[in-house]
Amino acid sequence: MDVIRTEGLTKHYSTGFWRPRPYAxxxxxxxxxxxxxxxxxxxxxxxxxxxTLKLLMQLIFPTAGRAEILGRxxxxxxxxxxxxxxxxxxxxxxxxxAEELLQxxxxxxxxxxxxxxxxxxxxxxxxxxxxxxxxxxxxFSKGMVQRVGIAQALVNDPELVFLDEPMxxxxxxxxxxxxxxxxxxxxxxxxxFFSSHVLSDAEALCSRVxxxxxxxxxxxxxxxxxxxxxxxxxxxxVSGMSDDVLKRTQAGVSTVTSLGGGRFALELPLTxxxxxIIPELVKSGASIVSLNPVRATLEDFFIAQVRAAKDDRTxxxxxVNKRAAS
Amino acid sequence: xxxxAIVAAGVFRDSIRERxxxxxxxxxxxxxxxxxLLAQLTAGQDVKIIKDLGLAASSVIxxxxxxxxxxxxxxxxxxxxxxxxxxxxxxxxxxxxIGKYLGLAVTLVINVAVMAAALYVVLAYFEWSTPGKAKEAxxxxxxxxxxxxxxxxxxxxxxxxxxxxLFLSTFSSPFLSVALTVAVYIIGxxxxxxxxLDNIVESKAxxxxxxxxxxxxxxxxxxxxxxxxxxxxxxxxxHMFFSTLSALLYVAVLLTASTLxxxxxxxx
Numbered sequence: 001m002d003v004i005r006t007e008g009l010t011k012h013y014s015t016g017f018w019r020p021r022p023y024a025x026x027x028x029x030x031x032x033x034x035x036x037x038x039x040x041x042x043x044x045x046x047x048x049x050x051x052t053l054k055l056l057m058q059l060i061f062p063t064a065g066r067a068e069i070l071g072r073x074x075x076x077x078x079x080x081x082x083x084x085x086x087x088x089x090x091x092x093x094x095x096x097x098a099e100e101l102l103q104x105x106x107x108x109x110x111x112x113x114x115x116x117x118x119x120x121x122x123x124x125x126x127x128x129x130x131x132x133x134x135x136x137x138x139x140f141s142k143g144m145v146q147r148v149g150i151a152q153a154l155v156n157d158p159e160l161v162f163l164d165e166p167m168x169x170x171x172x173x174x175x176x177x178x179x180x181x182x183x184x185x186x187x188x189x190x191x192x193f194f195s196s197h198v199l200s201d202a203e204a205l206c207s208r209v210x211x212x213x214x215x216x217x218x219x220x221x222x223x224x225x226x227x228x229x230x231x232x233x234x235x236x237x238v239s240g241m242s243d244d245v246l247k248r249t250q251a252g253v254s255t256v257t258s259l260g261g262g263r264f265a266l267e268l269p270l271t272x273x274x275x276x277i278i279p280e281l282v283k284s285g286a287s288i289v290s291l292n293p294v295r296a297t298l299e300d301f302f303i304a305q306v307r308a309a310k311d312d313r314t315x316x317x318x319x320v321n322k323r324a325a326s
Numbered sequence: 327x328x329x330x331a332i333v334a335a336g337v338f339r340d341s342i343r344e345r346x347x348x349x350x351x352x353x354x355x356x357x358x359x360x361x362x363l364l365a366q367l368t369a370g371q372d373v374k375i376i377k378d379l380g381l382a383a384s385s386v387i388x389x390x391x392x393x394x395x396x397x398x399x400x401x402x403x404x405x406x407x408x409x410x411x412x413x414x415x416x417x418x419x420x421x422x423x424i425g426k427y428l429g430l431a432v433t434l435v436i437n438v439a440v441m442a443a444a445l446y447v448v449l450a451y452f453e454w455s456t457p458g459k460a461k462e463a464x465x466x467x468x469x470x471x472x473x474x475x476x477x478x479x480x481x482x483x484x485x486x487x488x489x490x491x492l493f494l495s496t497f498s499s500p501f502l503s504v505a506l507t508v509a510v511y512i513i514g515x516x517x518x519x520x521x522x523l524d525n526i527v528e529s530k531a532x533x534x535x536x537x538x539x540x541x542x543x544x545x546x547x548x549x550x551x552x553x554x555x556x557x558x559x560x561x562x563x564x565h566m567f568f569s570t571l572s573a574l575l576y577v578a579v580l581l582t583a584s585t586l587x588x589x590x591x592x593x594x
Contacts, residue, residue: 085414
């Protein structure tokens with residue numbers, strides 16, 4: 001079941017004071033997110049990630065297209081009871097303590113006073129806010145506000161949580177804790193939609209990703225799907241290979257690297273399928289230690305997509321030029 | 327209603343911790359205390375001076391709080407993006423606007439009540455310390471219950487000004503909102519003059535514009551009974567009732583307009 005569905009979602013802004021020109025922050029965005037997925041929404045700065053999240057939270061309104069969350073139109077009050085949202089660089093009320101803020105938000109979901117206190121305490125424990133929870137938020141560092149922001153997004157035990165740059169401002173320990181938190185959410189069946197330009201986080205956490213560049217969706221799929229077609233060959237590690245065999249096999253191998261201890265790493269190009277070379281090696285007495293595809297990382301894929309989009313003059317945020325070109 | 331009450335309680339809690347609000351109320355209390363000293367210098371007019379200054383200080387300080395806090399209710403939330411967290415919860419934009427307004431309204435009413443109580447304390451001490459003969463020159467008793475009417479209408483006026491500030495801030499910049507709210511306050515105090523502008527000017531067009539402005543602007547002059555109370559002129563219950571009713575209707579219209587404007591606004 002799709003928990004998020006967008007169709008042709010488009011957002012134009014007017015820029016310029018004397019001669020306002022439409023600027024396309026988002027163009028014709030169509031994608032779905034399935035239940036229980038950890039979905040990474042990736043893109044360089046200014047790609048339209050936050051705009052998409054704001055449209056899904058109905059903080060801004062689309063110029064065209066539509067979006068549904070949990071089968072209902074965005075903005076449906078019933079849906080809000082079932083989702084959580086962390087804004088990019090969140091900011092909360094300076095004069096409230098972390099504890100009070102969470103209790104305040106929990107009350108909006110109809111929890112009793114004792115449940116609000118219990119939830120606030122539990123969530124602040126989960127995000128690593130200790131005695132500081134009784135300090136006013138004006139005294140919090142950026143990273144601590146980010147932790148409080150994550151806690152408030154989970155105050156209603158959401159089925160679906162939107163996190164806009166959740167790792168922003170966090171130290172390495174905080175980043176690891178948030179990664180673990182996202183995995184715990186996934187394990188309990190919560191769908192996580194998070195935007196980021198930190199690709200290592202996406203690679204470690206996401207079952208599926210979408211990449212937006214200049215307001216347009218340029219890729220969408222599982223990390224395996226997106227990077228598999230860019231497989232560059234195979235890495236075969238063998239041991240017990242004689243010099244004769246080594247010489248014979250070198251013909252179809254790109255590189256041979258000695259790993260020490262009689263082990264060699266053979267890099268096979270795509271033109272040399274491993275099933276052709278492995279039987280020969282085994283027959284000559286060598287042992288196969290491992291076989292792995294040599295693939296592009298998500299980072300390689302991401303950079304290739306962004307560069308391609310930047311080179312593509314038909315992609316761009318300038319609506320006027322685009323209309324004139326068409 | 328529950329969401330509105332929770333948002334209002336949040337505003338109240340936030341605003342009672344604003345040091346600037348305490349500073350302003352303290353300043354009003356200081357003026358009241360100072361008026362006591364000033365009164366010592368003016369024979370016969372002493373109690374009037376204390377009442378005049380006390381009511382004026384309450385009104386002006388309340389006006390400051392109403393304008394600046396009223397405008398920041400929405401603009402601060404939008405500029406600092408704290409609204410994102412709140413609107414992602416089960417709260418509609420109209421509940422947000424009304425809750426914010428009510429939270430500040432409660433704060434303002436409490437502020438006015440504190441200033442009223444302070445003025446009564448000053449007046450009680452003045453009465454206690456004034457010889458019986460000197461009291462005979464007073465037009466009204468020092469501890470005059472009619473003062474409550476003046477304070478009540480000050481509070482109603484502040485509710486109107488807060489609604490004006492909130493409405494303007496839903497679509498204009500903070501600076502422009504302050505300027506326009508102050509303009510509404512000033513024009514609102516000349517309501518009757520605007521209505522009868524044809525008695526002063528010859529231009530029919532100008533008189534018509536004046537009448538038009540009169541019908542659009544709140545009639546704040548009707549809510550100003552400070553002078554009447556100080557000079558022991560009776561303020562009827564009918565006047566209190568209809569002035570309050572028309573002011574509250576004006577507030578209701580402004581809140582409706584604010585929610586309609588805010589409902590479709592992009593929170594960039």
